[in-house]
Structures are given as C-alpha cells and as structure tokens.
Amino acid sequence: MDDLKRVKPELLLLGHPNVGKSVLFSRLTGVHAVSSNYVGTTVSYTKGRLTNKEEKSLEVIDAPGIYSLEPLDDAAKVALELIDDARRIVVVVDATHLERQLPFVIEVLAQKRPTILVLNMFDEARHKGVEIDLELLAKELGVRVFATAARTGEGIAALSEAIFELEPAPEDIREREHKKYDLPHPLHHEHLCSHGCATCTNVICQQDTEGHHHLNRKKVWTRVGDIVSRTQTLSKKRHSFLEVLEDMAIHPLWGILVSLVVIVASFIVIRFLGEFLITGDIVFINHTLANVPFGLDLLFEKTWTPLMMGLSHLLGGSGFWHDVLIGQLIDGEIDYFQSFGVLTSGPYIEIVAVMPYVISFYLVMSFLEDSGHLPRMAVFLDNIMHKMGLHGYAFIPTLLGLGCNVPGIMATRILSSKQERFITATLISIAIPCASLQAMIVGILGKFGAMPVIFVYGTLLFVWVGTGVVLKFFVKGDIPELMIEIPPYRIPDGKAMAKKLWVRLWAFLKEAMPVVLASVLVVNLLFQFQAFDAFAYIFSPVVKYLWQMPSESIVPLLVGFIRKDVAVGMFMPLGLSLPQLITGAVVLAMFFPCVATFAVLIKELGFKDSLKSLAIMLIVVMLVGALVAQLAPLIVA
Amino acid sequence: MKTLLEMEAGQRGEVSEIIGGQGFRKKLEALGIFEGRVLEKISQLKLKGPVVLRIDRAQVAIGCESAKRIKLSILE
Known part of the structure; x- marks a missing residue:
C-alpha cells in the first residue's frame, strides 16, 4: 500500500469493485493483494511487477475498484489520477454481468490509453449459460479482448503476453495532453474524449456550452445494450441454488432469517475453532466429544514451560531479572495468566490465548467477504444504521474492526461523506473490541459462565448504538442514502481464502508480537521502579469511586493503550471480583484506543476530529463505566 | 405512474421521471x-x-428516500 503521490503506472488495472481484479493482479505479479467479494477492498492501490519469459518486467498498479470515472468518492479520484499517467491499461470486467460493466469499459476507452479488455470469471459465466462472442466484442469496441478465470489461472499466460505486445503511451502523456487541451486540473477532463469526437463514434458523446466533449451516459447505456444484444447469448438455465439464495437473502422476512443464521453460525464457528486450536477439544453443545492432543496450550506447556522453569532456576527463582523475564511464580510454578514475565505471559498471551481467535475470526470473515453476503447484511441494517447517522454500508468497516480496529478504521474510506466516516471511525474506536481483546475477555470471563460475557457484549452493543444515535444530532450534514449494486453470491475459493488468512495472520504476528513483548518489559521495569504509584494516586478518584475498582487497576488500563490483550492479562494478579472484572473489560474496551488505532485515527480523520473523537470517548467511558459498576453486581448475583 | 417506493415487489416498470439534481442523477x-x-x-x-x-x-439496493424520487410507469 502506498500513499497517493505522482506515480506513472506502466500498467494499470482498472475495473468495477468485486470483479476479481485483485486476484488477477496477484496471478500476474505474485504479490498478494487482499481481495474480497464486496465493494471497496482496495481503498488505496497496490503495486507489483509483471515479468515475462524474456525477463522484461513492468510495474503493475492495482487501482481501487470503481463503478465509473465520475469522481463521486475518493476511490474514483485516486483511479483518475492514475489513469492520467497510465501508459497501458488493462480493464477487467466480470463476464457473468457484461451488460453491467461495459459502460465503464467505454468510459475507460474514451480516455484514449493503450488498453486491453479482460473478461474475468469466464468459467463462471460459461457455467451460468452466458456465451460471449469475443471476436465480435473486440471488433465492436476496438480493443483486444481476453477471457480469463483468475482463480484457476486460465488465460493468464496469453493475457500477459498480450500486455507486453501492447505499444505503450509516451511517458509524458499527461503533460502532452494537458498542453494540448489547456486543462487546469487532471480531474477536470475525466469525461472529455480528449481526441475529439470523431474517434468516439459520436453516438455516445455530447458537447457542453464551453465546447468540451462529454460522454453522454444514457447514450453509453444504449450503445452497450446494442453491443450486448449482438455479442452475448443467454441460454436459459434453471435457477441455480445460489440464485435462489440470492433472492431469499434480500426478501423482507426470509432475509432476516438468512442473516441471523449467518451471524449465529459465524459466532459458533469462531468459538469452536478458536477453542479447538487452544485446547484441542472438539466440543458439541457443551459436550467434549473428543480431544486432539495438539492444542496450543498443551504444546506450550510441554515445550516452553520446561525451558522457562529451567531459566527460572538459573536466575535463582527471584530477583530483578527473574521478575522481569519470568515474573512471579505462583506456588512455585509459572502461571501464564498471572506471572506476567516478558518471556512467559508475553508469548503465551499472543500465541495461545489470542492467535487462535485471530485465525478463526479472519477465516470466517474471509468466507463472509468472498461469499458476497456482507452487502446483503448492509442492506438489512440500513434502516437501523440510519438512526445512527450512517447508512448500511458503514456496517462493513465496523465488522472488520471486530478483527482489528486498524483495518476497520482504514476501511471507512469506502464511505463517501466525511461525517459518516467520523461517526463510523469514532464508534469503532470506542465500542468495537478487537479480536485480541475479545479472545482475552472470552477466555477469562467465560470461566464464570456465559452471563458475564453476554453482559459485556450487550453493554458494548448498547454503547455502539447509543453513542451513534446521540452523535447523529451533533454531527452536521445529511446522511447519504444507500445506493449500491449487490454482488452475486459466490462459493469462496479455498486457496484465495487461505492466502488472505495468511497475509492477515502474518501481519498480526509481525506487528503484535514485538509490541507485546516490549510492553510487558516496560510495564515490568516501571513496576520495579514503582513508577505506577503516582498514576494510581492521580487517577484513583475515577477508578475507585466511579468505576468501583482498586486504584492499581489504572495500570492495566494505561497498558491498554499499548496492547489491550496484555492489559486484560494484567487484571488477573490484582485479584478482582467478578463485577470488577466485568467493569474492567468494558472500560478497557472503550478507554483510549490502542496506539496503532490512535495513529490510524489521526491519519484518517485529521488531528482536530481525532481530538473530538477522544473527547467523546472520555465522556462515554466515564458514564458507562460508572453505570456498569453499579449494574454488574446485580446482574451476576 | 408510481414511485419506486410505491411499486409492489414483483412488478416491472419503465423509469419515466427522476426528481433530483445532477449529482443524484449521475x-x-x-x-x-x-x-x-x-x-x-x-x-x-x-x-x-x-x-x-x-x-x-443484477441486484441493486436503493435507500427509500431516493426510491421516492424515481417514478415509473408500470408494465404488466
């Protein structure tokens, strides 16, 4: 991922969202772009290199998926900037819905760059009974046309060869054109047919009062209808199972059922898989049916614990370095939840308690993304989210935030208005616990039964909705209405899912592990030098009287700024009561986002709006913390 | 003539009028x-x-306020 600066794409990939463009990109270049079956995954662009047999290579840029070259949102603006400098363009369409995609192709062709058209998902189109006459299509549009199936790799070799055969535009194409047409800003000529009307077959063009030539969109659609009627034949096949499901999923009543089944099933699978990876237990409705002796907890106990006990002996069982590295021994043993040493609780929290849930969450999330169900859920939640000043699509970044707040907040870029992005990002940072935090909450509170866990989640849901409803009255601007194309259901490709899971898991390990170890180290050092006593003293009125927790709990709350999962682990040695643990979990989820989230919040919202966001957070966490502290003892008693 | 909102599910119609500005139309x-x-x-x-x-x-979803501003003549 790169910030938008002046790049001159040697090859630019363009296309609607959700046409398999990112999969095609990774097929061509080997770099893995995260692709999903919903609108707006590539909010920034991705770079890679395409190399052929003669060792020649091209830089390939995967532009954000957009519906048209109308600069209606940031993604389209990014794409327009890229087109302006592009020396070659490959425009990708979904062959199953040619008539929906050709208007965009015509817009791109009107930009007069050396272009190749790719009909992707050609295998699926064939399967659905869609026949396309490639030669005739190429003749009608005046471009070379290739059919591919990016998921299987079909047609990729021929495409890559054709790309190298394409005569590129001169390197200074943008400057040449701007000089020629005397255009003030690159974005202003998005709909000009920059080489005069004669070359764009007139039928789709019109002149405005200033003499600029624009594409006439209605004429474009008519022309597309004409082309499609001659190049595409549909053999009427019986409604496939997925098509029946598609109609059911947007039915006012059946659709709610479908979405509920999906949500419940997702939770069950995440929990089942997460616990299976930790314990090796195969659980069915509270009964352990079998145990595979490869649970991460057991593996850790068998391999790491003896090593650490050895080190503990070596260090003499106590003392400064022992307490920092190994932590406190509980009854002469290492207790990973309480010892809190850099080499004991640090890796245990990350690898055994948190990683399994990160894996199971992202596996389920990838499935939901690639299946195409998320936009349907967004449609159903649209009316509820309107009460919060949002429209249904804001639900997708929020769901991503349940994995990690950072990509969630970054994904708010798919929302077109500023106030909507502010509300969505603020709500994510306050009320959406990340997978790491959830793993620890479920792990620790789950020991006391389902009630405390449900109470924590219920409270956060209430905060999410409640804060949204209140914010709606303070944030100016009207709510844009939902207006989206819903992608078809697809059976997710196992290989693509595995690849995506690996990318996300690796990012988690790479980013979380060093931070976790470092934060445990810093906290231990600060403890050794008793630096927290001052904090505890200053914050004790809030922590003690408002939230009914011992004043030392300010330490985990502050550590939450670095890692939320480590912070939950730090509640354990404090010997909190169950209501205090519940209050702690809720407050921790809300009280200051972790430092990575904070950074991305500033990047996405700007400094001023981030401060507003934090102010809102402080008010909400004070109130809710106090409320929970009063309610929790009643609920669990 | 009915608005998209007033139309019954299952009905087909031809768009006859769109009430709104340039941005909405685009x-x-x-x-x-x-x-x-x-x-x-x-x-x-x-x-x-x-x-x-x-x-x-293809399936397309449109918010109900926008649907009020699209008028269609119903085809039987």
Missing part, C-alpha cells in the same frame, strides 16, 4: 438507472428500509 446513471430503463422491483425491506430491484440480471 449516481443513478452509474448504476444504469435513467429515464426509459426497465427494471423489476424484487423486495421492499421493512421499517423504511431500502428497495431492492433487478436491472440487467
């Missing part, structure tokens, strides 16, 4: 909705939820 045009286009309403979600319609074999 967004709809990008989805292939403009005067003269034929589409089928397939679902109306409860509680002022969006309208889902079928156009060119």
